[in-house]
Amino acid sequence: MKNKLALLALSAQKINRQHVQLVFVLVSLAMLVLGTGAPADGGGVGH
C-alpha cells in the first residue's frame, strides 16, 4: 500500500503544472466556442 502511494505521489509530481494549465485552457476554450458558436450539422439537426 505504501509503495502504491509513493508511486502515485511520484506520478503526480511528473504532471507538469503547465500541462494542467493547458488542459484547463483547452476545456475552457472548447466550452467557449461550443457555447457561442451555432453551426448546424446533419447529426445535430436530426434531433
Next chain:
Amino acid sequence: MILLLALTAGLLAGLVWAYWRGHPYQAPELGHLWLVFVAFLPQFVVIYLPITRGTFPEWLVVGCLLASQILLLGFAWLNRRIPGMSILICGIVLNLAVMASNSGFMPISPQTASRLVTEERLLDIQTGSRIGAKDILLHPEQTRLEWLADRFLPPVWSPYQVAFSLGDVLIAFGAFWLLAKPESSIQLKKRGIPL
C-alpha cells in the same frame, strides 16, 4: 464539430510553431476561467445534456442560451488582450445579435436545411420551429439580420455537411489564432525568443 476542429488545428499549429522555434509551447494565459464554467453550465443543461434536453419550456431555453452567451462574451471581453480574442469577440457579437433578433435561436432557411436533412424530415418541421441544437427554421424574408444567419455550406461533394454563420467563421478563426499563436510579439520579445 467544426469549431472543435478549429481548436484542434490551432493547437497543432501552435505546437509545430513552438517546436520550430525551439521553445516549449505556452498556452494562452486566460484569466477568470471559472466564468466559462459558470456561463456554459445553463446552456449545457438545456441544450447539450441528453437527459435534460427537451424537458424545459422554450422561454427558459431561450433565457439560458442568451444569458450563457452574454456571460461568455463577458469572459472573452475580460481576456480581450490575448491575440485572437478580438476576432472571437466579433464572432460572438455577430451570433448573439442575430440570435437575439430571431427569438433567441440561430435562423436557418429551409433551402440551407435541405442540405442537412432529408426532404421528408424537413416537411415535418414547421417554419418557426426549432431545428438542431440552436437553430430555428425561418424563411429568409422572415429573418432579421439574414446575412448573419446559418447560410454558408461546404461544397456539395463534401462528406460532412454543416451550415454555419459569419459569426461561426470568426469564432473558429479566433479560436485557431488563440492556440496557434498564444503570445504576442511583445511577449515573445520579453521572453527573449526571436521572432
